[in-house]
Amino acid sequence: MRTFACFLGLILLGLASIALFTYPAWLLLHPHFDFPFHRIGERIGMLALALGFLFAAGRLGLRDRTSLGYGLPRREFLREASLGLALGAASMAAVVGLMTVLGLLDWTQASGVTAAAAAKLVALRLVSGLAVAVIEETFLRGAMHTGIERESGTGAAVILTAVLYSATHFFAGFRIPAADVSASSGIALLAGTLQSFAHPLGIIDAFLCLAAVGILLGRVRAATGNIAACIGLHAGWVWVMLVVHALAQPVKLAPLSFLLSRFDGFVGWLVLAWTVPVGLALQRFYAPGTGVRGASASSR
Numbered sequence: 355m356r357t358f359a360c361f362l363g364l365i366l367l368g369l370a371s372i373a374l375f376t377y378p379a380w381l382l383l384h385p386h387f388d389f390p391f392h393r394i395g396e397r398i399g400m401l402a403l404a405l406g407f408l409f410a411a412g413r414l415g416l417r418d419r420t421s422l423g424y425g426l427p428r429r430e431f432l433r434e435a436s437l438g439l440a441l442g443a444a445s446m447a448a449v450v451g452l453m454t455v456l457g458l459l460d461w462t463q464a465s466g467v468t469a470a471a472a473a474k475l476v477a478l479r480l481v482s483g484l485a486v487a488v489i490e491e492t493f494l495r496g497a498m499h500t501g502i503e504r505e506s507g508t509g510a511a512v513i514l515t516a517v518l519y520s521a522t523h524f525f526a527g528f529r530i531p532a533a534d535v536s537a538s539s540g541i542a543l544l545a546g547t548l549q550s551f552a553h554p555l556g557i558i559d560a561f562l563c564l565a566a567v568g569i570l571l572g573r574v575r576a577a578t579g580n581i582a583a584c585i586g587l588h589a590g591w592v593w594v595m596l597v598v599h600a601l602a603q604p605v606k607l608a609p610l611s612f613l614l615s616r617f618d619g620f621v622g623w624l625v626l627a628w629t630v631p632v633g634l635a636l637q638r639f640y641a642p643g644t645g646v647r648g649a650s651a652s653s654r
Contacts, residue, residue, distance in 0.1 A: 355502075355505065355506060355510075356414075356501075356505060357414055357498065357501030357502045357504075357505055358498070358501075358502055358510075358514050358518075360410050360413075360414060360501075361410070361493075361497075361498045361501075361518070362518065363406075364403055364406040364407055364410060365403065365518070365522065367402055367403070367406050368399040368400070368402045368403035368406070369399065369544060369547070369548075370544075371398050371399055371401075371402035372395045372396075372398055372399045372540060372543055372544050372547065373540045373541045373543070373544040374540060375398050375540070376391065376394055376395035376398055376539070376540040376543055377535070377536075377537055377538075377539055377540045379394050379398060380394055380535060380539075384532070384535075390529065390532075391529075391530045391532065391535050391539060391543065392527070392528060392529045392530060392543060395540065395543045395544075395547075407493065407497070411497055414497075414501050416497040416500055416501055420500075420580075421496070421497060421500045421501075422492055422496040422497055422500075422581075423491065423492065423495060423496035423497075423499070423500070423575065423580050423581030423582075423584070424496070424580065424581070425579065425580050426580050426582055430582075431580070431582045432582075434578070434580075434582035434583050434586065435582045435583070435585050435586040435589075436586060437583070437586060438582065438583040438584070438585065438586020438587040438588075438589075438590065439586040439587070439589050439590045439593075440586075440590065441586070441587060441590065441636070441639075442586060442587035442588065442589060442590020442591045442593075442594075443590035443591075443593055443594050444590070445590075445591070445628075445632050446590060446591045446593075446594035446595065447594050448628075449624065449625060449628045450594060450598055452624070452628070453614070453624065456608070456610050456613070456624075457605060457608045457609075457610070458604060458605055458608050458610060458611065458613065458614055458624075459598070459602040459603070459604060459605065460602060460603045460604070460605050461601060461602045462603075463601060463602070463603065464601040464602060467601065472601075475597060475600055475601075476597055479593055479596040479597045479600070480589075480593050482592070482593075482596055483588075483589040483590070483591075483592035483593035483596060484585075484589045484593075486588070486589070486592050487584075487585045487586075487588035487589035487592060488585055488589075490519070490588065491571070491581045491584045491585045491588055492581065494515045494518065494519050494568075495515060495571055495572060495575040495581045495584045496581050498511075498514075498515050498518070499511045499512075499515050499572065499575055499576075502514055502515070503576075508576045511572065511576070512569055512572030512573055512575075512576060513569065513572075515568060515572050516565050516566075516567075516568025516569045516571075516572055517565060517568070518568075519564065519565070519567075519568035519571075520561050520562075520564035520565040520567075520568055521561070523560070523564050524550040524551060524557055524560075524561070524617070525547050525548065525550075526546065526547055526548075526549050526550050527547075528543055528546025528547050528549065530542060530543060530546075550617070556616060556617070557615070557617050559615045559617075559621075559622040559623050559626065560615035560617040560618065560621045560622055562626055563615070563621045563622055563623070563625050563626040563629065564621060566626055566629045566630075566633070567591070567629055569633075570629060570632070570633040570636065570637075571584045571587065571588060573633070573637055574587065574636060574637070574640050577637070577640040577641055577642055578640055578642075583640060587636070595620055598620065599618075599619075599620070603619070604619035604620070
């Protein structure tokens with residue numbers, strides 16, 4: 355479990371850097387720039403994680419394209435990622451339709467959005483979805499999956515990356531006004547970032563849902579041997595979710611409102627249940643040698 359311990363340590367390093375370095379960085383930057391305290395902390399954490407990742411990937415032999423999940427030729431990679439994007443967007447749009455039929459989403463605010471504004475929103479959310487997918491899949495289903503699979507097998511790689519994938523989604527946004535910043539604010543920012551874990555029952559539905567999604571992505575990664583489809587699927591799901599968050603609100607008083615998580619008003623028991631048939635279909639689709647993509651790959 356050397357690789358898993360290393361990647362877990364990288365995340366802990368990023369979190370620790372927030373507590374240790376945000377306040378000193380604030381003292382240096384605040385007299386010249388109006389950066390929010392939490393934004394400085396986020397950038398410090400991301401920088402520490404990125405630098406740690408570059409160092410660890412080299413030490414673990416995970417810097418080559420294949421280890422990072424980019425082993426396919428570019429054209430084929432983009433084709434598989436595009437197909438995954440379409441499948442991800444379609445499957446998430448279907449569950450959004452189900453949410454709407456069940457009266458779980460209120461689309462009132464969407465009526466005031468012009469066609470031009472809607473087109474811009476959809477395009478920008480696509481860019482955001484792709485950015486999230488590339489970063490997370492390269493880190494988790496790329497390097498981390500490869501390293502764990504080499505040491506402990508595919509099953510361990512799928513499960514451990516899924517658990518870590520789910521957990522990282524509960525780093526909450528936390529803000530400290532400039533007037534309240536003090537020497538202990540870095541620690542306060544870290545505590546606020548991790549506050550969701552203090553109430554595990556409040557996030558259990560979202561946690562299990564995201565873990566199931568992580569397992570699905572891990573199995574697709576294992577079946578295809580690269581992260582092209584994972585990036586596409588992930589980006590498609592995030593894309594639709596971001597658009598829905600901008601145009602609709604969860605109906606908190608609906609009889610079936612418990613199906614949507616209180617964490618973000620979206621992922622929860624309903625999406626978890628939806629992930630099972632979608633996962634089985636995608637597993638069949640990408641199964642090596644037998645599935646549609648597997649058969650296509652074996653013929654090349």
